[in-house]
Amino acid sequence: MRVLTDLAPDVQAAVAATRQVVADLHAELPRNGLVVWTAGNVSQRVAGTDLFVIKPSGVSYDELTADVMVVCELDGSKIEDGTPARLQPSSDTAAHAYVYRHRPDVGGVVHTHSPYATAWAALGEPVPCVLTMMADEFGGPIPVGPFAIIGDDSIGRGIVETLSESRSPAVLMRQHGPFTIGKDARAAVKAAVMCEEVARTVHLARQLGTPAPLPQHHIDHLYARYQNVYGQPGGDAHLKGRS
Numbered sequence: 001m002r003v004l005t006d007l008a009p010d011v012q013a014a015v016a017a018t019r020q021v022v023a024d025l026h027a028e029l030p031r032n033g034l035v036v037w038t039a040g041n042v043s044q045r046v047a048g049t050d051l052f053v054i055k056p057s058g059v060s061y062d063e064l065t066a067d068v069m070v071v072c073e074l075d076g077s078k079i080e081d082g083t084p085a086r087l088q089p090s091s092d093t094a095a096h097a098y099v100y101r102h103r104p105d106v107g108g109v110v111h112t113h114s115p116y117a118t119a120w121a122a123l124g125e126p127v128p129c130v131l132t133m134m135a136d137e138f139g140g141p142i143p144v145g146p147f148a149i150i151g152d153d154s155i156g157r158g159i160v161e162t163l164s165e166s167r168s169p170a171v172l173m174r175q176h177g178p179f180t181i182g183k184d185a186r187a188a189v190k191a192a193v194m195c196e197e198v199a200r201t202v203h204l205a206r207q208l209g210t211p212a213p214l215p216q217h218h219i220d221h222l223y224a225r226y227q228n229v230y231g232q233p234g235g236d237a238h239l240k241g242r243s
């Protein structure tokens, strides 16, 4: 088992920074109404290493500080990271690890049980692309992945295989809930927030009638604009610290 304090100083610094990012982003899950109790998790790859950071399983969000974030190998095993040996990583660690092993472009993974997205997952129905916000963020429908039992590679495999055929950063795992990916954990949290928002709005629309899917050429145009033009240069949503 690797020992964090034996790693190079720059790696230890990268781990420390990633722990802080992951700890801070967990607060966004209850703040955005995406979880109840402890039912959700965030992870981020430690850039330039074969490690990632994820929350400890079943710990209350108000106790998720940087020093209790668990550091894992890409096989999902915990390294000697300074946390108590008995502190277990998230029960979805295997799923996050599988994504990182098979999607080198992915730097962050999020899982929630947000109510509207999970309701669509319960039905096993993709969220149709009927809104410009869906074209912007998801580039089409939000797909449904297979039902998979927690704890081994099956959820991760379902995520990777489903998203291999979609531009969406979100997948609704059948009868379980949404998983999202991103270039980093913040992008994956954003995708989780937007996934819940459009799941709710499309549900509301379907109470009023049958919304029509957007034409593909509009979806493609909207997606390209949002992904490449929208917002500030560099894509950061925060103005503080900008020159």
Ligand SMILES: O=C(CO)[C@@H](O)[C@@H](O)COP(=O)(O)O
Pocket (backbone or CB within 6 Å): 038, 039, 040, 041, 056, 057, 058, 059, 089, 090, 091, 092, 111, 150
């Ligand atoms: O979906 C499940 C359990 O079914 C888990 O993702 C959820 O309870 C969160 O578990 P963790 O606290 O991350 O171990």
